Amino acid sequence: MSVRKAVLKGLAVAAVLTFVTTAPAAAADIPSDPTALKSTVTTAMVSHGFDENVARDNGFEIRVNSVGEQYSVPVSESAKTLVEQNIAASAGPGSPTTRGSGQVFGPCGSSTIYLYKSGLSVLKIQTSYSVNLPIQFRQWGVVGASGSGVFNVPFNSPYPGTAFWTGYGQTSVAGGGWGQVAIGSYVMKVDGNICWAGAPSAGF
Template structure:
């Protein structure tokens, strides 16, 4: 499980570095068998299906139903289903901190999500990461409309006012709205790094 998470981290970080025009990834990202040190931590957790945006569902040919847990889900209009159960997990989200320059107390925050293949891609993302260190707190936000996508990843720099631990948390209310109207919700994960 740890190897799979490390491998996924390596792939995501490498893709973001290439997309961002950077030339190299952290040493442990290139080799998933190397354990990360306190200056570079990657955490991932499940995203949950919490409902449906009815306007988006209808506009794209879906109807809204309710499962046995009372949570709405979308199916193609007229689709016959034999049961009203649907997994609550719609994807996974991540946050990853890597210390870029510990002398200057600078880190990069990588965050994003992957949508499961059984769901359509996301068409809108409303995301926030809270950052806390010994010197204060701030929030990094993204609001992105996009073509349907299964992988969304962003980065943001952060500089601490001095040495110490920095904590980053995907905040309550961070969502991906999928092409069928499904609202895929993340609270957490969180990560930390020492600067």
């Protein structure tokens, strides 16, 4: 079994693996010139349902349309204003489509990973998401493998955040390898929408 398949299998069954976990790096550690980055990959994020309690607490209501699709509707004045401001600002890969009455379908945003090898043994990591509303919390991480084994760099946050976010980290590696936004990474938007990352991956 390849290293990549072994890691993915371990994530799926929660097997006990030895990870190298590191603290976030400073933004200045990432090259400012995008062409200097070794690999850059962006994928669409996908909606995996709604949390009605989160939606209600933030002034939204979850409804179901005639074909069984759930969608959120702003019912408080503050929620209506928030939607108007943020939907208008949404653009780029993974932008959602709107079908009347504020119903949002299709991709719920985009997720990105940037990998940059610094010297012989340091891998710089930059990961980001862009969604159409602020978030309630984030469960996010980057996993991968190199000649020195597998690694896991977490970027979780239990706090509300903006609709656009970028995180920085680094880890020790040996030789080449790969990294990806961990399967199961997601953001919970303030309208209750559970928006999963597309697990973009890249080599280094």
